Amino acid sequence: MYRHWFRVEWEGLDKIPMTGGALLVSNHAGAIPSDAPAIMHGIEEELGRPVYGMADYFFRKVPVVGTLWSRAGGVAAHPDNAYRLLHDQGQLSLVFPEGTKGPSKTYADRYRLRRFGRGGFVEIAMRSGVPVIPIAVVGAEESMPILFRMNGLAKALKLPYFPVTANDLAFGPLLGKVAYFPAKIKIHVLDPVTFDVEPGLERYSKSRVMDEAEHIRARLQDTLHDMLRERRSVWFG
Amino acid sequence: MAQALEADPNVEMILGLGTDEPKVPLERTEFVRADQTYSILNRIVRATQVDTIVHTFLKTNSVGISSRVLHEINVIGTLNLLAAAGAPGTSVRQVVVKSSTHIYGASEKDPAWFREETGRNAPVRTQLERSLIEVEALVRDFIMDNPRLVVSVLRFAHVLGTDILTPISADLRRRLLPCIAGFDPLVQFVEEDDVVRSLEHVTRHRIPGTFNVAGAGKLPWSEVASIAGAFLFPLPPINPRSFASPFRLLGLIQFPVEMETLLRFGRGVDTSRLIETGFTYRYSSAGAVESLARANNLRRAVGDDEPTYRYEQDVEQFFQHSPAVVREIDG
Numbered sequence: 429m430y431r432h433w434f435r436v437e438w439e440g441l442d443k444i445p446m447t448g449g450a451l452l453v454s455n456h457a458g459a460i461p462s463d464a465p466a467i468m469h470g471i472e473e474e475l476g477r478p479v480y481g482m483a484d485y486f487f488r489k490v491p492v493v494g495t496l497w498s499r500a501g502g503v504a505a506h507p508d509n510a511y512r513l514l515h516d517q518g519q520l521s522l523v524f525p526e527g528t529k530g531p532s533k534t535y536a537d538r539y540r541l542r543r544f545g546r547g548g549f550v551e552i553a554m555r556s557g558v559p560v561i562p563i564a565v566v567g568a569e570e571s572m573p574i575l576f577r578m579n580g581l582a583k584a585l586k587l588p589y590f591p592v593t594a595n596d597l598a599f600g601p602l603l604g605k606v607a608y609f610p611a612k613i614k615i616h617v618l619d620p621v622t623f624d625v626e627p628g629l630e631r632y633s634k635s636r637v638m639d640e641a642e643h644i645r646a647r648l649q650d651t652l653h654d655m656l657r658e659r660r661s662v663w664f665g
Numbered sequence: 666m667a668q669a670l671e672a673d674p675n676v677e678m679i680l681g682l683g684t685d686e687p688k689v690p691l692e693r694t695e696f697v698r699a700d701q702t703y704s705i706l707n708r709i710v711r712a713t714q715v716d717t718i719v720h721t722f723l724k725t726n727s728v729g730i731s732s733r734v735l736h737e738i739n740v741i742g743t744l745n746l747l748a749a750a751g752a753p754g755t756s757v758r759q760v761v762v763k764s765s766t767h768i769y770g771a772s773e774k775d776p777a778w779f780r781e782e783t784g785r786n787a788p789v790r791t792q793l794e795r796s797l798i799e800v801e802a803l804v805r806d807f808i809m810d811n812p813r814l815v816v817s818v819l820r821f822a823h824v825l826g827t828d829i830l831t832p833i834s835a836d837l838r839r840r841l842l843p844c845i846a847g848f849d850p851l852v853q854f855v856e857e858d859d860v861v862r863s864l865e866h867v868t869r870h871r872i873p874g875t876f877n878v879a880g881a882g883k884l885p886w887s888e889v890a891s892i893a894g895a896f897l898f899p900l901p902p903i904n905p906r907s908f909a910s911p912f913r914l915l916g917l918i919q920f921p922v923e924m925e926t927l928l929r930f931g932r933g934v935d936t937s938r939l940i941e942t943g944f945t946y947r948y949s950s951a952g953a954v955e956s957l958a959r960a961n962n963l964r965r966a967v968g969d970d971e972p973t974y975r976y977e978q979d980v981e982q983f984f985q986h987s988p989a990v991v992r993e994i995d996g
């Protein structure tokens with residue numbers, strides 16, 4: 429899947445440290461996002477380091493999905509969990525600050541970063557004393573594009589969103605939920621952001637946190653635009 | 666617990682209190698039969714001038730017990746116990762209270778590891794959890810009213826071991842372990858030896874505070890079944906309780922209500938606070954399951970009886986109390 433379907437290509441992989449904790453921050457896209465496994469599997473494959481993906485705790489409630497996710501190295505996005513991984517254990521941890529707002533956006537909004545939550549990821553990195561490494565992913569957006577959302581059905585099923593994707597039209601509503609289009613995925617690692625604040629504090633200046641979060645978001649958005657400018661084909665890169 | 670204390674020569678006297686006769690041979694413990702709410706404890710404390718009370722009678726599972734009785738035992742029992750311990754002019758210097766990690770509940774919003782000060786996320790739905798929360802609230806009030814007493818609360822994870830019978834160990838003994846289809850939660854166990862040793866540890870060193878007590882690591886529910894050689898009995902993710910009820914009535918599985926969220930989300934607790942006080946665990950979580958599995962293997966081979974010399978206690982009694990025994994006088 430990683431090598432032959434999405435043909436994932438990395439740039440700037442050397443910016444990810446071989447030891448010590450770091451918080452990876454990425455854009456999130458595709459009805460059932462393919463970027464998370466691409467990054468997690470990629471770093472494990474290329475660097476031999478495990479990456480712990482942070483996901484909305486909602487997934488733990490879903491049978492099978494929650495179990496598979498935790499087996500694959502996923503962790504519920506809880507500040508305590510992140511701090512333990514980054515600070516106590518010095519691991520790599522991956523978050524999508526857009527949350528479910530990222531994958532739930534329709535194809536018309538592709539590559540437009542959503543609001544970066546409440547900047548919690550910056551606060552966690554400050555508290556753990558680890559750098560934030562932004563990662564821009566291109567391709568996941570086209571692997572399962574959302575045509576429109578069915579909000580009534582989502583509410584009835586208690587899901588955060590219920591997408592109708594192009595894959596549903598192409599492969600039918602069942603297979604379409606697991607069959608991705610073979611979009612070329614390119615991953616660009618940006619320079620790490622370090623914060624010169626004292627780690628271990630209970631809370632940090634909210635304005636500083638929001639500024640840093642917005643700064644990271646802007647850089648990620650610029651990089652995405654640059655990558656899209658360079659891209660000639662959705663399928664071949 | 667009493668056996669462990671008997672081995673310590675510094676302990677002058679041990680007094681046991683319970684509704685049933687003790688199941689293990691005790692050499693110098695005096696046993697008093699009490700009702701389940703400990704209403705006579707006040708008089709006993711005054712009469713014997715004890716300095717330490719270890720409260721282990723709390724129920725930490727709801728199998729075969731109505732919520733009213735559960736409330737009587739846990740909340741009213743603790744109320745009476747603390748009232749006796751905190752009476753004016755009391756001789757008591759330390760109270761040790763057993764609690765359970767059930768107090769954290771289990772929900773999808775939980776952190777991977779609960780620290781002692783982490784609050785619970787799950788709404789309180791079961792009487793067991795409600796009673797445990799009430800008990801710890803009583804203990805907190807007690808600490809405020811009696812600041813010079815040493816009060817320790819030990820929150821135990823699921824206890825497994827050679828002898829103890831809990832809903833999980835009963836299921837493992839019958840080799841049929843309920844699970845919820847599509848979920849394989851990570852759970853944590855503590856071996857019964859470690860339970861006794863931790864109680865002894867905080868009692869002997871007079872360590873105040875609240876502590877999680879659980880073996881190192883968590884293990885998937887399916888692995889618990891495979892270590893113990895049990896089959897998983899999948900229940901549907903929607904309304905597993907009503908599906909399970911005929912099987913519970915037949916006695917095939919035990920599925921207490923507080924297990925339902927646990928079997929979805931699992932639970933882990935951070936035990937570093939107790940380890941920092943100098944306590945060392947003998948068993949990990951997986952070790953506790955293995956210990957139970959070994960005990961079950963033995964039980965299957967030799968039957969339910971304890972494989973010990975049955976008349977040992979009688980002979981011991983004879984040696985201790987019969988005037989016919991000639992005692993050797995140390996010169």
